[in-house]
Amino acid sequence: MQRRKIWAGLSSAVLVATPAVSQAAALPAHPHAVEAKADHGLLQLAQAQHKGHAAQPAKAKPADDGEGEGGGGTTLSPSLHFYRGLELIRGHLLVGGELIESGRWAESLPHFLHPEEEIYNSLREDLKSLNIAPFQVALKALSQTVKAKNKEAYVRARVALVERLDAAEKLVQEKEKDKVHFVLEAALETLQQSTDEYGEAFKKGRIANVVEYQDARGFVFEADRLIGTITEALNAKNAEAVKALRASLDDLKATFPTVMPPEKVVKDHGQFLSSVAKFELQLGNFR
Structure with a gap:
C-alpha cells in the first residue's frame, strides 16, 4: 500500500534502540568470527534436539509479501530500514513467544520462520553498510528449537538471538x-x-x-x-x-x-x- 506521511517533521536519519530483554554485551575484538562460531554451535545443538521430532512445515508467506521492505514505496535510510527490520523480527518473537507459552508450538512456528525467510534477506545490504555482524544462523537456530518443541533449548537460543539484536541496535545507535x-x-x-x-x-x-x-x-x-x-x-x-x-x-x-x-x-x-x-x-x- 502507498503510505502518505501526515507527519512530516521527523528526520529519518536518526536511530536509537533501548534493549527490551537484555543488555547488549560489548563485542569482542573480532565479533563476526566469534559470533559466527557461537551461532553455528547453537544451530548444531538445535538440530540435534530436533532430530527425530517430526514437525509439519509452516506455510510460508509469498516472497513478495513486502514485510521485509517497508516504506510503502518510499525510500528509508539504511539505519531506519535496518531498525524497522529488527522491530519486525522482535514483533514476530513477541507473538511467537506468547503462543509457545500457551502450548501452541505448531501455531508459533511461522513467527520464527518468517524473520529469516522474509525479513533478514532485506537487511543484508544494511548489515554490510552499517558493518554489523550477520545473525541469520542465530535465527535458524531458534526456529529449529521451535520445530523440536524443546523449551529449554528454545529459551537458550532466544536469549542468544535477543542479545545479537540488542548488540546490533547498540552499534547503530552509536552512529546516530x-x-x-x-x-x-x-x-x-x-x-x-x-x-x-x-x-x-x-x-x-x-x-x-x-x-x-x-x-x-x-x-x-x-x-x-x-x-x-x-x-x-x-x-x-x-x-x-x-x-x-x-x-x-x-x-x-x-x-x-x-x-x-x-x-x-x-x-x-x-x-x-x-x-x-x-x-x-x-x-x-x-x-
Missing part, C-alpha cells in the same frame, strides 16, 4: 544522534506494516488468516514497547500529548484482545487504519 525522533519514526513504520498484515487477515469481513492477525498484533505491541523506551523524554517535551499518544496505542492494542483471533473482530480494517492515522497525527506534538 536524535533518539526520540528516530524511535517515533520507527514505531510509525512498524505500525504501518501492521496495517498491511491486518488487512491481509480479512476475508468477507472475518479473520480468515490467523497468522496475519498475529503478525499485526506482534507489530502493534512492539511499537508500544518502543514508545515506552522514550516516554520520559516525551514527557519532557509535552506531557499532555503523551497521554493522548498512549491512549491511541491502547486503542490499537485493544484490537487484539487475545493472541488467537476473537470470534467477532474489535475493528475492521478501515477502523484499524483510522486508529493508526490518529497515532500518526499525535506525533506532530513532539516536533
Whole structure:
C-alpha cells in the first residue's frame, strides 16, 4: 500500500534502540568470527534436539509479501530500514513467544520462520553498510528449537538471538544522534506494516488468516514497547500529548484482545487504519 506521511517533521536519519530483554554485551575484538562460531554451535545443538521430532512445515508467506521492505514505496535510510527490520523480527518473537507459552508450538512456528525467510534477506545490504555482524544462523537456530518443541533449548537460543539484536541496535545507535525522533519514526513504520498484515487477515469481513492477525498484533505491541523506551523524554517535551499518544496505542492494542483471533473482530480494517492515522497525527506534538 502507498503510505502518505501526515507527519512530516521527523528526520529519518536518526536511530536509537533501548534493549527490551537484555543488555547488549560489548563485542569482542573480532565479533563476526566469534559470533559466527557461537551461532553455528547453537544451530548444531538445535538440530540435534530436533532430530527425530517430526514437525509439519509452516506455510510460508509469498516472497513478495513486502514485510521485509517497508516504506510503502518510499525510500528509508539504511539505519531506519535496518531498525524497522529488527522491530519486525522482535514483533514476530513477541507473538511467537506468547503462543509457545500457551502450548501452541505448531501455531508459533511461522513467527520464527518468517524473520529469516522474509525479513533478514532485506537487511543484508544494511548489515554490510552499517558493518554489523550477520545473525541469520542465530535465527535458524531458534526456529529449529521451535520445530523440536524443546523449551529449554528454545529459551537458550532466544536469549542468544535477543542479545545479537540488542548488540546490533547498540552499534547503530552509536552512529546516530536524535533518539526520540528516530524511535517515533520507527514505531510509525512498524505500525504501518501492521496495517498491511491486518488487512491481509480479512476475508468477507472475518479473520480468515490467523497468522496475519498475529503478525499485526506482534507489530502493534512492539511499537508500544518502543514508545515506552522514550516516554520520559516525551514527557519532557509535552506531557499532555503523551497521554493522548498512549491512549491511541491502547486503542490499537485493544484490537487484539487475545493472541488467537476473537470470534467477532474489535475493528475492521478501515477502523484499524483510522486508529493508526490518529497515532500518526499525535506525533506532530513532539516536533
